[in-house]
Amino acid sequence: xxxxxxxxxxxxxxxxxxxxxxxxxxxxxxxxxxxxxxxxxxxxxxxxxxxxxxxxxxxxxxxxxxxxxxxxxxxxxxxxxxxxxxxxxxxxxxxxxxxxxxxxxxxxxxxxxxxxxxxxxxxxxxxxxxxxxxxxxxxxxxxxxxxxxxxxxx
Amino acid sequence: xxxxxxxxxxxxxxxxxxxxxxxxxxxxxxxxxxxxxxxxxxxxxxxxxxxxxxxxxxxxxxxxxxxxxxxxxxxxxxxxxxxxxxxxxxxxxxxxxxxxxxxxxxxxxxxxxxxxxxxxxxxxxxxxxxxxxxxxxxxxxxxxxxxxxxxxxxxxxxxxxxxxxxxxxxxxxxxxxxxxxxxxxxxxxxxxxxxxxxxxxxxxxxxxxxxxxxxxxxxxxxxxxxxxxxxxxxxxxxxxxxxxxxxxxxxxxxxxxxxxxxxxxxxxxxxxxxxxxxxxxxxxxxxxxxxxxxxxxxxxxxxxxxxxxxxxxxxxxxxxxxxxxxxxxxxxxxxxxxxxxxxxxxxxxxxxxxxxxxxxxxxxxxxxxxxxxxxxxxx
Amino acid sequence: xxxxxxxxxxxxxxxxxxxxxxxxxxxxxxxxxxxxxxxxxxxxxxxxxxxxxxxxxxxxxxxxxxxxxxxxxxxxxxxxxxxxxxxxxxxxxxxxxxxxxxxxxxxxxxxxxxxxxxxxxxxxxxxxxxxxxxxxxxxxxxxxxxxxxxxxxxxxxxxxxxxxxxxxxxxxxxxxxxxxxxxxxxxxxxxxxxxxxxxxxxxxxxxxxxxxxxxxxxxxxxxxxxxxxxxxxxxxxxxxxxxxxxxxxxxxxx
Numbered sequence: 001x002x003x004x005x006x007x008x009x010x011x012x013x014x015x016x017x018x019x020x021x022x023x024x025x026x027x028x029x030x031x032x033x034x035x036x037x038x039x040x041x042x043x044x045x046x047x048x049x050x051x052x053x054x055x056x057x058x059x060x061x062x063x064x065x066x067x068x069x070x071x072x073x074x075x076x077x078x079x080x081x082x083x084x085x086x087x088x089x090x091x092x093x094x095x096x097x098x099x100x101x102x103x104x105x106x107x108x109x110x111x112x113x114x115x116x117x118x119x120x121x122x123x124x125x126x127x128x129x130x131x132x133x134x135x136x137x138x139x140x141x142x143x144x145x146x147x148x149x150x151x152x153x154x
Numbered sequence: 155x156x157x158x159x160x161x162x163x164x165x166x167x168x169x170x171x172x173x174x175x176x177x178x179x180x181x182x183x184x185x186x187x188x189x190x191x192x193x194x195x196x197x198x199x200x201x202x203x204x205x206x207x208x209x210x211x212x213x214x215x216x217x218x219x220x221x222x223x224x225x226x227x228x229x230x231x232x233x234x235x236x237x238x239x240x241x242x243x244x245x246x247x248x249x250x251x252x253x254x255x256x257x258x259x260x261x262x263x264x265x266x267x268x269x270x271x272x273x274x275x276x277x278x279x280x281x282x283x284x285x286x287x288x289x290x291x292x293x294x295x296x297x298x299x300x301x302x303x304x305x306x307x308x309x310x311x312x313x314x315x316x317x318x319x320x321x322x323x324x325x326x327x328x329x330x331x332x333x334x335x336x337x338x339x340x341x342x343x344x345x346x347x348x349x350x351x352x353x354x355x356x357x358x359x360x361x362x363x364x365x366x367x368x369x370x371x372x373x374x375x376x377x378x379x380x381x382x383x384x385x386x387x388x389x390x391x392x393x394x395x396x397x398x399x400x401x402x403x404x405x406x407x408x409x410x411x412x413x414x415x416x417x418x419x420x421x422x423x424x425x426x427x428x429x430x431x432x433x434x435x436x437x438x439x440x441x442x443x444x445x446x447x448x449x450x451x452x453x454x455x456x457x458x459x460x461x462x463x464x465x466x467x468x469x470x471x472x473x474x475x476x477x478x479x480x481x482x483x484x485x486x487x488x489x490x491x492x493x494x495x496x497x498x499x500x501x502x503x504x505x506x507x508x509x510x511x512x513x514x515x516x517x518x519x520x521x522x523x524x525x526x527x528x529x530x531x532x533x
Numbered sequence: 534x535x536x537x538x539x540x541x542x543x544x545x546x547x548x549x550x551x552x553x554x555x556x557x558x559x560x561x562x563x564x565x566x567x568x569x570x571x572x573x574x575x576x577x578x579x580x581x582x583x584x585x586x587x588x589x590x591x592x593x594x595x596x597x598x599x600x601x602x603x604x605x606x607x608x609x610x611x612x613x614x615x616x617x618x619x620x621x622x623x624x625x626x627x628x629x630x631x632x633x634x635x636x637x638x639x640x641x642x643x644x645x646x647x648x649x650x651x652x653x654x655x656x657x658x659x660x661x662x663x664x665x666x667x668x669x670x671x672x673x674x675x676x677x678x679x680x681x682x683x684x685x686x687x688x689x690x691x692x693x694x695x696x697x698x699x700x701x702x703x704x705x706x707x708x709x710x711x712x713x714x715x716x717x718x719x720x721x722x723x724x725x726x727x728x729x730x731x732x733x734x735x736x737x738x739x740x741x742x743x744x745x746x747x748x749x750x751x752x753x754x755x756x757x758x759x760x761x762x763x764x765x766x767x768x769x770x771x772x773x774x775x776x777x778x779x780x781x782x783x784x785x786x787x
Contacts, residue, residue: 003293049722054728103585123644129579161625245688
């Protein structure tokens with residue numbers, strides 16, 4: 001073969017070899033282990049930190065509230081729906097009593113506004129859902145225990 | 155924002171840089187086709203622009219990487235696309251084809267220019283001399299036999315390169331055409347439309363640069379070559395306009411979901427860029443001009459009309475890229491509204507980055523022409 | 534070239550060709566994804582548009598609170614006299630839907646809320662178009678994104694027909710996610726530990742429910758729902774095979 005051609009081939013072969021060397025050095029360790037992706041990514045996704053706890057964990061301590069809640073109309077509403085993300089509190093009840101910036105009652109200008117965030121009358125809500133248009137502006141807590149809103153003795 | 159859009163659609167993901175990337179890579183298709191027509195299909199009248207079109211292809215192929223990598227969220231991870239390409243993704247296939255094409259294009263140019271490189275290696279001094287000497291790869295044989303063998307090899311490699319180039323720009327169209335979620339993009343005609351508009355823009359650019367380079371050197375342009383380029387431009391332009399109008403007719407005939415959105419898009423949001431720039435300036439007007447140039451007997455009129463049509467085509471094809479990419483993103487996938495695109499001046503996808511992306515291929519071309527002379531085409 | 538150099542180059546070439554890795558550090562986990570299969574049911578007849586799911590998701594998954602990034606959001610569909618349909622989603626439903634209906638000049642004929650999230654499609658177009666393998670579908674039915682591998686090319690965001698994906702912004706709180714694609718993961722980090730996704734936890738009316746149909750009990754529950762209700766998926770004509778099933782939505786819902 002002519003010198004030039006053999007050198008062109010040599011260059012091409014070198015580029016290919018360099019490419020494979022580069023590839024073996026840069027492809028992440030667990031890539032391809034489970035599919036066309038980095039295997040570690042699944043494990044990392046599993047091990048992300050949680051902010052919300054599970055409702056049953058609240059009742060280890062908050063027994064009275066459980067007694068009210070479990071028989072009332074709000075028994076379909078999990079604790080954290082009104083009290084915010086509280087996994088940190090479950091893990092360290094004494095030191096962490098964090099109140100959620102957006103999900104708890106303090107996020108609203110008044111308790112009434114908090115109740116209305118679910119219960120305000122709207123044509124888009126299902127008919128069977130309790131909705132109120134109270135123009136008097138009363139504070140709901142004057143009559144309703146949030147843990148047992150209808151039957152609870154407040 | 156008009157009507158209803160999904161909340162996540164408020165932000166447009168692909169901006170001006172992604173408008174420019176198929177524009178720059180489309181030019182490769184056109185210029186390489188010109189080169190292939192000469193070398194592979196014996197269109198001898200194109201000989202004067204053969205070398206120029208090879209260099210244009212190389213310059214634009216290298217330059218197409220700039221908008222592509224700079225628009226990424228993590229450009230430092232861009233190499234992942236060649237070490238772990240996900241083969242079901244058109245983007246990954248494009249990446250490989252582009253790199254493959256780059257390598258063989260370099261070899262084609264080396265083979266084509268070997269005689270000049272050897273001569274320049276022995277004649278030049280300093281850094282330039284070293285550069286040419288490296289390119290000779292130590293082989294200074296420019297005998298008849300060697301040059302004939304070079305010619306044959308360049309011929310064979312070009313036969314591999316030619317389908318790769320067609321594939322390359324077809325794939326760019328496929329990147330958009332295969333997105334079933336988007337009613338403006340989802341059509342099987344998309345690869346063809348991108349391919350033919352790319353070819354047309356490339357040929358127009360070859361014509362313009364040919365005129366610029368040879369006139370500035372006070373040489374006369376070869377009129378047969380000039381005429382052939384204009385004829386080719388007309389030929390492919392007619393096909394391109396037909397395909398674009400066909401696609402539009404297809405949408406309007408099928409009346410599938412999202413058709414009201416598309417009507418709103420082309421009659422209101424994209425009216426200027428679609429009807430005036432893409433179809434008008436990029437299609438019908440240059441066709442009329444080129445035909446009138448063909449019919450005319452006056453050389454001056456021909457020159458004027460061919461050059462002007464090429465400019466119009468280049469603007470029209472850029473408008474086409476804009477319409478597809480920006481247009482496709484401002485319609486909401488909820489089929490109920492439009493978002494809006496604002497082109498910033500600064501920033502990752504700003505006007506300045508866009509301007510740089512457009513300047514880079516011409517700078518590269520200038521460097522390549524200085525290093526690899528294009529006027530020396532008489533054997 | 535001497536023998537040692539030649540050997541080194543050959544070995545690394547072979548290594549590169551066969552894909553051998555240098556070291557494999559595996560994070561140990563005892564979750565077996567072959568024993569789980571998740572589906573999701575959204576009951577639009579129950580949703581009250583309170584927006585707690587939107588808030589909870591943003592808290593749980595560090596999604597930026599800025600308006601237009603959502604892993605999940607709530608839309609409202611309102612039909613008016615004269616066959617007019619209006620769809621809106623103010624801030625994705627984050628603050629609820631404070632106004633009674635979007636068009637106070639006309640009379641509402643029918644109106645309801647449609648919570649949206651990633652459909653975790655069985656045939657996901659987003660996975661198909663990813664050029665580097667940064668997004669994938671797990672055998673238990675969740676489509677995840679590898680934030681350390683994603684190059685931010687935005688192709689998956691274009692390909693998703695449901696608008697479920699977005700690019701995590703530069704000013705977001707999670708450093709490693711910046712400029713990468715992000716989306717609902719069914720709170721993978723919660724369901725693999727036996728908890729429920731944040732949006733399911735806080736929904737006061739159980740409009741959002743997740744089922745692991747490999748679990749015998751949950752499978753019965755799920756199939757009861759499927760048998761007793763008129764169930765649909767979004768954009769079924771696209772062939773994505775979504776795994777989020779909707780009860781009580783009209784054909785106009787996209």
